[in-house]
Amino acid sequence: MKKKSAAHRLATLFIVAAATLLILFPLYWMLSTSLKPEAEIFQLPPTLLPETFVLENYEFAWTQAQIPIYFLNSVTYVLGTLVVVLICGSLAAYGMSRFKFRGKPAFLLILLLTQVMPMTTLIVPLFVSFGNFGLLNNRIALIAVYSAIQLPLAIWLLLAYFNSVPKEIDEAARIDGCTGLQVLLRIILPLAKPGLMAVGLSISIWVWQELMLAMTFTTTDAMRPLMAGISASIGRAGVRWGQMNAVGMISIVPIIIAYIFLQRNLVAGLTGGAVKE
């Protein structure tokens, strides 16, 4: 490599600084605002650091604004969808990875086609059907919709991971008397753990941020997840920005934790699906 010119170094410095500022400032500003009292938020010019640190916005969010309920609902939806998609997705991917059957290419093509389906095609028919069957504000119904949306990509990704496990290993296990399910549970799943992790993370992040379906199928505070809760309260007149920013901060805590501890898996989950083919 040739020695980089001074101009290049200056450009490097500029780009790194600009990217940092552009990406981190909005997040910093949310944090900073959430720690200011209401009067200081409206002060002009704005204060970069809170002059008076207060926790009242968090207190309010946590004790009055139903945030703990929303938070718990979001966690439930994430866990429920994870369980359903990982179990059903692994079974399907295993079946397709290890056995030949009629209609397999067609099934794979249909899975791919579902990816272009706008979610707006689901809201009206499911709202009507859920209404008829008393399934609005029902946790299982929402988890089932989420699972259906996440399954196609999960199956495609898991299939790639399962295919990378050599078939000789499970043939050996078969000879030792393992059934198909045992092969999946004892051999393939442990070997495909990074894949399960990546798929699981991308499912979790998707469910956590989902808004349109959550808004449509949950209407009561008891069932609403965080994002639908935020969207509902930001639409009301006289938004309390301190509290809203505090709620925003609370809602990204799990994501920041995942960002800090699971970064490698996150990148795999994010780019894996697209790069794989």
Next chain:
Amino acid sequence: MKGSLGSLRKLGVYLYVLPAALIMLVMLGYPIIYNFVISFFNWTLRDPEITFHGFTNYIRVLTDHRFPMIVTNTVVWTVLGVVLQMVIGIALALFVDSMRRGKKYMRTIALLPWLIPGVVTALMWRFMFQADVGIINSVLMSIGVTDRNILFLADPNISMFSVIFVNLWRATPFWFLMITAALQSKPIDQIEAATLDGARYPTILRHVLLPYLSPVIATTGVLTTIWTLNYFDLIWVMTRGGPLDSTSTLPVYTFRLAFEFNDFGRSAALAVVSLILVSIMCIPYIIKIFSNLKERGAL
């Protein structure tokens, strides 16, 4: 006897796929067909009588005085958004690739906007874009760019560009990460050979790097086009499609037809229109991916 046992085992294979197939059939297959049915009925919450309507919903949706604006908005939001994401993302990835230090840092930090939920991103920027108390206006005024508050979200001439900017903040890092990942295994031999032959960077970029990147660019382009076209959360939380429908795109307006105007029939019809549009744009590409996979024996 053996034959029937064999076919029983063959049936057993379907059992692996069955649970996933059932969930998708009930929650994706059935609604898409039912949506189609609803689109042919006069189906509003105001009028309890549900009657067959033929193509009336489609005609009403397509001749709605708002329709040209919704289509224009959707095209501007999608095309301008994706092109800007692509250009900035690729340029940034190529530059960062040439940096000696800080590559890992840039990759790490670029991940963040992509992880933050769209609703929270919208909340942050909506607050910063506030005309009176927003930080952006006070910065712009203090450095003398403007002498009065810009109505980023309340001025119908500006609002679309504001939401596109925020989507850029969210989605450009995805392009950056995809291109960066591809550049990890760029053809170093070819680049060195070209350099020895005296080729300058623009030549190498045009004849080596861009051809090498073109499959990734195509894949990422299709993905981000589908995502941007169907993206709802950001616009919904920032502007609800307003002011004066200036930020209403197809998904936003479809949602409003159903749950603000309570007209299920028209909403379903518009959803079918969106589905057809997206399909025309993307299905040829998906079939190409699929046949590539088949050729390589990946199926």
